[in-house]
Amino acid sequence: MFRSSRWMLSAAAPALLVATLGATAQEWQPDRPINLIVPWGAGGSTDQVTRVTAPLIAEELGVEIVVVNQPGASGAIGTQEVLNAPHDGYTWTANAIANNATYSVTGLLEGTDIDDWHIYLSVANVPVVSVPADSQFTDFGQLLEAFQSEGGRGIAVATAGITSSGGTAIAALSDAGGGFEYNMVTYDGGGPAAIATASGEAMVTTQLAVEQTELIRGGRLRPLAVLSDEPLVLEGVDPIPPITQWLPDMPLAPDYFGIFIPADAPPEVLATVDRIWEEKVMNAPELKAYAENFGAVFAPSYGEEARALAMPVVILEACSALERGEAVNDPSTIGIDCETRTETGGN
Missing domain, CATH: 3.40.190.150 (Bordetella uptake gene, domain 1)
Structure with a gap:
């Protein structure tokens, strides 16, 4: 828990x-x-x-x-x-x-x-940064480097909208990560955004853990980090590392x-x-x-x-x-x- x-x-x-x-x-x-x-x-x-x-x-x-x-x-x-x-x-x-x-x-x-x-x-609830199971990114550090590169604006991030939990999460990650750019793709809810990422429509989702859990357990999403200062433990899944491992000063609430x-x-x-x-x-x-x-x-x-x-x-x-x-x-x-x-x- x-x-x-x-x-x-x-x-x-x-x-x-x-x-x-x-x-x-x-x-x-x-x-x-x-x-x-x-x-x-x-x-x-x-x-x-x-x-x-x-x-x-x-x-x-x-x-x-x-x-x-x-x-x-x-x-x-x-x-x-x-x-x-x-x-x-x-x-x-x-x-x-x-x-x-x-x-x-x-x-x-x-x-x-x-x-x-x-x-x-x-x-x-807590947001989780996840990518499709076959993604090239295997940890958040790799994804962060990609965001911070010239091609960062081309990385599609699936959320439920700007003010949704996923939308505010990716904005907060950008703030903490030096103001990197990204391409937000919005859906009618966090569940659809997570499903779209699992199917490859987007490269990343930052929606909440509760919207991703079954896709993570089913091996369709690969979680890279949880927006917390402690790991997130889900039954049947390796602990998801805290975002503070890469962004130690990121504000969290x-x-x-x-x-x-x-x-x-x-x-x-x-x-x-x-x-x-x-x-x-x-x-x-x-x-x-x-x-x-x-x-x-x-x-x-x-x-x-x-x-x-x-x-x-x-x-x-x-x-x-x-x-x-x-x-x-x-x-x-x-x-x-x-x-x-x-x-x-x-x-």
Whole structure:
């Protein structure tokens, strides 16, 4: 199981938040199905973990939670759909929280930030740099040299888009590796990007381990490095070496995934889902097994604790976008000071 000294993953329940919400809200009893929009393609990291957690909540609520894949614009199209829908508790979304928090910085969605969402985190994921099984590259050092050469811009990297985990991973690798060029090829999700690489459509993928695990175990992808300071251990596979073996100063932060409900949904909705998350999801053997089998970190939390855990990766991705010239809006507009790499308390 992957573990990193930089990943301080707390699983303590924010009981105070439950008590506060519970004191002011009655138990919610939905009377129709809930629409849960996954703004990425089927089979990717968000889709995978959402289809593990959604049935656990549905069983407790007594209604169906319909998971709908609505990919496009690096997750922004499906996310906008949720923001546009009535905030009555019947339309949720799922994603990497750093995406929802920084869409405004990248210009994909205007006027939104992390505090538009009540956050339920399930796992933390880590990107892996992989190549097709028959690739000429047998370790990351060789690939890095190729990227840094004159021909680096011709190396096709399959991702789910600029703001996807794979997109931000290759951008971060470029930053740490001296600003090398590359050719990003985008797909509707991390799963399709990994499959495309395995089939030879691209030379590299930097998507998440959970999207690559079966292809790695099946011998179709060759993993070269994990974006962590410790090896990633997957059952049946040699440990994947940490990126710090080649880029020791590369900034790293855990990439948290989960389900998000608009923060201004009725209090009884949030209080009820808080209770279910704490009682059912935070100890769910199904979620633990998923994390162990696919190279994710079991890290469920919710509310203010989840927000605090998310902020390091939010700050890293927002400020990295600014440094690369990809920011349409300054991170200060969502309360982030990139000079100090701290949160300033709001926009």
